[in-house]
Amino acid sequence: MTNQITKLASAKDDMVVKTPFWPESWFKNVSAGTNVIMVPPMAKMPAPVIIDLAKTGDCLVAVGDGAEVIIKEICSGAIISGKVCIMLDGEAKVTYLIDEIETRGSGQNLVVEREAILEAGAEIDWYCATFNQSGYQTKVRSWLKGENGRSDMYWLNCARADEVVEIELVNCFDAPNCRGQIYVKGVAQDRANVKIVGGIEITLNGGGADSYLKEDTLLLDNEARIRALPCLEIKTNEVKAGHGATITNLTPEDLFYLQAHGIEAKLAKKLMVQGFLQSVLQHCPDQEFLDKVFKMLSYED
Amino acid sequence: MMINQNIFADLDRDVFDHRNVSDYMKNYQAGLSEELVRMISGEKAEPLWMLEHRLKSLKAYNEMPIPAWGPDLSDLNLDEITYYAKASDGQSKTWEEVPEDIKNTFERLGIPEAERKILAGVGAQYESQMVYHSLQEEWSSQGVIFEDMDVALREHEELVKKYFMQCVPFNDHKFAALHGAIWSGGTFLFVPKGVKLTMPVQAYFRMNGPGMGQFEHTLIIVEEGAEVHYIEGCSAPKYGKNALHAGCVEVFVGESARARYSSVENWSRDTYNLNTKRAFVDKDAFMEWVGGNLGSRVTMLYPCSVLKGEGARADHLGIAFANTGQTQDTGAKIIHAAPYTRSNVVMKSLSKGGGVSIYRGLLQVMPHAHDCVSNVECDALILDDQSRSDTIPDMKIANSDVSITHEASAGRLNEEDVFYLMARGMNEEEAKAMLVNGFLEDIVKELPLEYAVELNRLIELEMEGSVG
Incomplete structure (x- = not known):
């Protein structure tokens, strides 16, 4: 067991973990009543570990060397805020699924944040689906502090009616030869208001980073609003960093094609939106999660 | 066009860093005050409305904070800047009349020779005042006006009053307010309806004295169906004392007109270049910005196109080179305020020796601006492991019938x-x-x-x- 896990295990009363992104005070609070989930080194967890924000509150997950685990974050009731920190020791592998379909705030402007801290060779895949949210800020940040780490984020966002959603996704490369991509696909329709902030940060230690950020949004109605901020912050030269962003509507030619083959306009539009969104989660290993998302996508207006 | 030898073939860094003796600076004090603003206005015998505009701007300047975002401006001591200085007594129409030392400066920079070979007109500004202005007869006879702003204010007051700081209002930001208060010199270019200038016109701005501030105002009006290509060059010698350039460029592109604004800004490494450039682009008109930013200690420059007529187009092409100790914070702002408008941004940046280059862009599509197409590309080359490159594009889209693409990459050779x-x-x-x-x-x-x-x-x- 590495130092990190030992420290967590022995420090239930006075736990201080330093991270540049979250204040020390938060970690102090963690010790008071936060759930600490520990995955022992080399463990291969057969079933997903469930984090229910409404029941567990803020949560700290420590994954030991070489362990593999699927974590599923849900929220079965109203919450004020949510914070999850995942620490991955060397060569650990985590698949983190965020089911934001039912996440609800008990007041205005719910903020849910997750941060992963990756040691050498650790890997994390984030999959998220955001539906039916209003006044909601959701954030994910991976801090790759050991070399050869990898953090991929795949995000599906579907905003309808008067929903207001803000999504912030950041990969911070703070060690040599790390990889990571961020891929967001979103739809904004009706009067929805969506803000997507994507970030690639490569520090002076981040030489050899290979990173990409892509934000694709379909803007389906004139009263919907989208604000996209794909940012790069690069402090060294031996890197590959790129980003792309597109904001478009469905192409009338494609709609016409489907209609010409006997599919009525409304259904054609829905099929196209489904096709556009589904592809972002194509590598997700959890069929139950995918089924739930696809069910949401086929929801009748 | 046959050119036997390149005008700039012998150019080297010394040409820009060479400075003339600046005895005239003794007559001018650093710092900004209402008296100075009144003195500038009085010296230029300006109409009352302009003095009022200056005072209004000064008031706004004093009330506004320094921008909290972007590069660090804490080393810029605004009280040490000399806001106004005149190195000669007046403007010349022939090159021979220009005072010898000023003439030498511009000759070293290749300006008169460029005029003879490729330009329709030339203006040259030294410190706060235009020292030379000329336009070929062929164009002036067609109604083209290419004048020093001070002269234009006297001779074409109504025209200036109609457009002056309408595109960049004085309360836009702190440095626009500063500019509104103490602007001096600059270019006024008016191209009447249907006139197509086939040769470019150029202005060259030169700061010579230490701790100088230059605040030239460039006002370009291109009427319906007209075409023009305007080139601006800028430089200053290096003193080790901070200088400030807070110019303002306003371009009004009329219906179906076409304007191209090219600039090579090569201020010295102790200049803060906080420039504001903006264009209003009418129906079916086309605005092109082509810019190279090489000099300056800190540059904050984001040329802006407001596409306000249906079918208007804008192209922004830019290069930024950040070397040791430099921060090049540049970008493009495009506001699609009308349907069927199109924009294209291509920005390339280089950072070397610890330099910081930043692309900071804004792309805004208004709710009623349907069928807009926009493409933004920014590429960054980072030439060593100490240098830095940031990309901060902001896209605010409020209409669904649009096609927006953005692509950026950063890497090394x-x-x-x-x-x-x-x-x-x-x-x-x-x-x-x-x-x-x-x-x-x-x-x-x-x-x-x-x-x-x-x-x-x-x-x-x-x-x-x-x-x-």
């Missing part, structure tokens, strides 16, 4: 390419300079030949010492 060129007999420095010039080619080729040569030469100068 490909070692295999460098090796390939070196295997063919180049040394490493030459090989890198050639690859950098190739990287910038898309934008450099949009400059007139002579200026492209100048820019290439400047980049080669910046690349010197890149190996080691």
Whole structure:
């Protein structure tokens, strides 16, 4: 067991973990009543570990060397805020699924944040689906502090009616030869208001980073609003960093094609939106999660 | 166009850094006050409305905070800047009348020769005042006005009053307010309906004194169906004392007109270049911005196009080179305020020796601006492991019938390419300079030949010492 896990295990009363992104005070609070989930080194967890924000509150997950685990974050009731920190020791592998379909705030402007801290060779895949949210800020940040780490984020966002959603996704490369991509696909329709902030940060230690950020949004109605901020912050030269962003509507030619083959306009539009969104989660290993998302996508207006 | 020898062939860094004796600076004090503003206005015998505008701007300047975002401006002591200085008594229409030392400066920079060869008109500003202005007879007879702003205010007051600081209002930001209070000199270019200038016109701005501030105002009005290409060059010698450039460029592009604004800004390494450039683009008109930012300690420059007429178009092409101690915070702002408007942004940046280059852009589509198409590309080359490149594009889209694409990349020179060129007999420095010039080619080729040569030469100068 590495130092990190030992420290967590022995420090239930006075736990201080330093991270540049979250204040020390938060970690102090963690010790008071936060759930600490520990995955022992080399463990291969057969079933997903469930984090229910409404029941567990803020949560700290420590994954030991070489362990593999699927974590599923849900929220079965109203919450004020949510914070999850995942620490991955060397060569650990985590698949983190965020089911934001039912996440609800008990007041205005719910903020849910997750941060992963990756040691050498650790890997994390984030999959998220955001539906039916209003006044909601959701954030994910991976801090790759050991070399050869990898953090991929795949995000599906579907905003309808008067929903207001803000999504912030950041990969911070703070060690040599790390990889990571961020891929967001979103739809904004009706009067929805969506803000997507994507970030690639490569520090002076981040030489050899290979990173990409892509934000694709379909803007389906004139009263919907989208604000996209794909940012790069690069402090060294031996890197590959790129980003792309597109904001478009469905192409009338494609709609016409489907209609010409006997599919009525409304259904054609829905099929196209489904096709556009589904592809972002194509590598997700959890069929139950995918089924739930696809069910949401086929929801009748 | 036949040109036997490149005008800028012998250009080197010393040409820009060379300074003249600036005895006249003794007569001018640093710092900003209402008396100074009144003195400038009085000296220029300006109409009352302009004095009122200056005082209004000064009040706004005093009330506004320094921008909290962007590069660090804490080293810029605004009380140490000399806001106004005159190095000669008046403006000349012939080159011979220009005072000898000023003439030498511009001759070293190649301005009169460029005028003879490729330009329709030339203006040259030294410190706060235009020292030379001329326009070929062929164009003035067609109603084109190319004047110093001070002269234009006297001779074409109504026209100036109609457009002056309408595109960039004085309360836009702190440095626009500062500009509104103490602007001096600059260019007024009016191209009447249907007139197409086939040769570019140029203005060159030169700061000479230490701790100087230059606040020239460029007002370009291109009427319906007219065409113009305006080029601006800027430089200043290095003193080790901070200088400030807070110019303002306003371009009004009328219906179906076409304007191209090219600039090569090569201020000294102790200049803060906080410039504001904006264009209003009418129906079916086309505005092009082509810019190279090489000098300055800190640059904050985001040319803006407001596409306010149906079918208006804007192209922004820019290069930024951040060398040791420099921060080049540049970008493009495009506001699609009408349907069927199109924009294209191509920005290339280089950082070397610890320099910081930042692309900061805004792309806004208004709710009623349907069927807009916008493409933004920014590429960054980072030439060593100490340098830095940030990309901060902001896209605010409020209409669904649009097509927006943004693509950015950052990386370093490909070692295999460098090796390939070196295997063919180049040394490493030459090989890198050639690859950098190739990287910038898309934008450099949009400059007139002579200026492209100048820019290439400047980049080669910046690349010197890149190996080691």
